[in-house]
Amino acid sequence: MIVLALDTAGVDCAAAVYDSGTGSVLGEVTETIGRGHAELLMAIIDRALAKAGVALQSVDRIAVSIGPGSFTGIRVGVAAARGFSLSLGIPAVGVTTLEVLAAGHRQANPGRPVLAAMDAKRGEVYLQRFDGDRRALGEPQAAIVEDAKAIAAAFDGDIIGSGAYFLKDGSPQQVGDRFPIGIIARLGADAAVGEKPKPLYLRGPDVRPQAGFAVARI
CATH class of the missing domain: 3.30.420.200 (Nucleotidyltransferase; domain 5)
Structure with a gap:
């Protein structure tokens, strides 16, 4: 089974092509960008497929990181995974960070x-x-x-x-958590197919409306 794995849940924008038959990553691309996943993801996917020498139509399953993590990033990755699943007629699975x-x-x-x-x-x-x-x-x-x-x-x-x-005792981690795309691919290959992946947020967004610009409720 050929798995296309996607990660936009943290500081990385990443994609990998994984062959579950051999247990090997055929091609992967990871760029640490912090933000801007929506603008970069499709190009990252194209590069990973090119490295693997695999056509998109040959992919059997999509795996995507679903969070918790970046609210905006998670939405980008999950939307892409569901879009590929629908257009290619293949299952998509979610993997938690x-x-x-x-x-x-x-x-x-x-x-x-x-x-x-x-x-x-x-x-x-x-x-x-x-x-x-x-x-x-x-x-x-x-x-x-x-x-x-x-x-x-x-x-x-x-x-x-x-x-x-x-x-525990220790110093704060200076960079965000990173989720290796090869691990996402492997876990996605092993995951049972069920409902379509959806974001795992665990709480509401950090955004707060500015009181001075709030519209009065009638």
Whole structure:
């Protein structure tokens, strides 16, 4: 099965072509841009397909990171994945960014339980626990720092991600979380096909209307 994987949930804009039969990435492109995913994504996809030597029509499945992460970025990636799924008549699956963080850590630390934690800003942390066999222990959640600390204190395993410094001694991570596109592709190939991917936000957007420009309700 040939999988086209997309990531726009964080600071990267990335695409990869993955062959599940050989377990290998045939071609990938990642650019760390922070913002501007909508303007760059299609060119990134074209470059990844060209590197792989694979035509878009040969893709069997789309995989996309669905969050939590950048609100705008997630919308861009999910919309592209659903568009390709519809136009090509192939399934699309979503992969959570917390799952990607845990899987990346597990490659170097097999068998270790993982608490993936992302700095959600505004005094909150996105987090999810996984056991040593990759199974999720509960759903992804957003928690205030004090509640997240209590969860971490009761967790026997490795705590990773940009939110980890809230939960244990350490320095803040200076750059946003990154979600390796090869891992997204592999997890997407293994994922069960179900409903179409949709954004995983866990909370409302950070945008606040300016009171001085609010329209009075009648």
